[in-house]
Amino acid sequence: MDDADEELAARAQTGDRQAFALLVRRHQERVFRFVLRMLGSRDEAMDLTQDTFLKAWNALPAWQPEARFATWLFQIARNATLDLLRRRQLVEFVPLDADTPGEAACEPRDGAPLPEERLADRQRIGLLERALAALPAEQREILLLRELEDMSYAEIAATLGIHEGTVKSRLARARAAALAHYRHHAGESPDERRA
Amino acid sequence: MNAAHEAHITDNDLSAHLDAELDAAAQRRVEGHLAACPRCAARLADFAALSADFDRLPQESFGCDLAGVIAGRLAAVAPPRPRIPAPGWRGLLPLGLGAAASVALGIAMGAALLGGGAALPRMTAMSVFDPIPPGGLCLDACYARGADKTGAFIK
Ligand SMILES: [Zn+2]
Numbered sequence: 647m648d649d650a651d652e653e654l655a656a657r658a659q660t661g662d663r664q665a666f667a668l669l670v671r672r673h674q675e676r677v678f679r680f681v682l683r684m685l686g687s688r689d690e691a692m693d694l695t696q697d698t699f700l701k702a703w704n705a706l707p708a709w710q711p712e713a714r715f716a717t718w719l720f721q722i723a724r725n726a727t728l729d730l731l732r733r734r735q736l737v738e739f740v741p742l743d744a745d746t747p748g749e750a751a752c753e754p755r756d757g758a759p760l761p762e763e764r765l766a767d768r769q770r771i772g773l774l775e776r777a778l779a780a781l782p783a784e785q786r787e788i789l790l791l792r793e794l795e796d797m798s799y800a801e802i803a804a805t806l807g808i809h810e811g812t813v814k815s816r817l818a819r820a821r822a823a824a825l826a827h828y829r830h831h832a833g834e835s836p837d838e839r840r841a
Numbered sequence: 842m843n844a845a846h847e848a849h850i851t852d853n854d855l856s857a858h859l860d861a862e863l864d865a866a867a868q869r870r871v872e873g874h875l876a877a878c879p880r881c882a883a884r885l886a887d888f889a890a891l892s893a894d895f896d897r898l899p900q901e902s903f904g905c906d907l908a909g910v911i912a913g914r915l916a917a918v919a920p921p922r923p924r925i926p927a928p929g930w931r932g933l934l935p936l937g938l939g940a941a942a943s944v945a946l947g948i949a950m951g952a953a954l955l956g957g958g959a960a961l962p963r964m965t966a967m968s969v970f971d972p973i974p975p976g977g978l979c980l981d982a983c984y985a986r987g988a989d990k991t992g993a994f995i996k
Binding site: 688 | 851852853855856857860862887888891892894895897898899900901902903906907908910911912914915
């Protein structure tokens, strides 16, 4: 699948909109998920996801076939996200609000009553979302790239433009900071519940 | 002799161990220590539990076909190296309006690439397109709905 990305990107470089449309369909959910978790606002995330692909289309002449298209795309998304955070001086991350009306159409349906385990999961999800909200953008993004996008250290390094050694230490710091948040808000660490 | 006398494993190495990013020698050293040190094992379990929590985050979805939404706007933006002159959506618009839209978008995208100050011209361009949205169904379903509650998340 990823092999064909670069082929499609090369075709898109020549102005092939259908090739670009395939790339958009292939990557829109990943980009959206990342941007949404960075910004915390669905509307902004939808805008910024669109902007990311428009910018990618516009910048395609500068794309080098040696660079993985997905990495390059995430660089664009990430830069746009940080720009927005800076521009709006959104110092405080806005946690995702599940109760916001109008969101139901795009959310997984969930009618059944929650078993106890699900409730515990919900609480833990809440803890994680609050922890993410409290982290500096630099730590939030690296956690998302690793944990949500499942990128290797090499891929993260390429996306963020840092050394792999920095990926290692920054990720460890981000994890430690997130765990400290869990403890602060719940008075427990994740493993205590499992023990 | 035993693990208690050694230095504990650093967060850096525990975290990299979890991600299977340590080289073979470091991996062996960490595993040897973990087998004998409950403190480091507990720390690793913390990292692993945190990692597992990410899998539980709700699967958010963009909710519609973005390629369809932006198709019309790709046509408006000068393609990188066009080989085929495309009639595209401009044929759908009155001549003057189409030209104006192209210019407005060109300016908007230029501003976006230069960074900063892009928000205003982009919105201007959007308003030109609103009457005839390319991929209109998706725009109606997702984009317009989103626009209704713009700012709802900002406190
Ligand atoms: Zn130890």
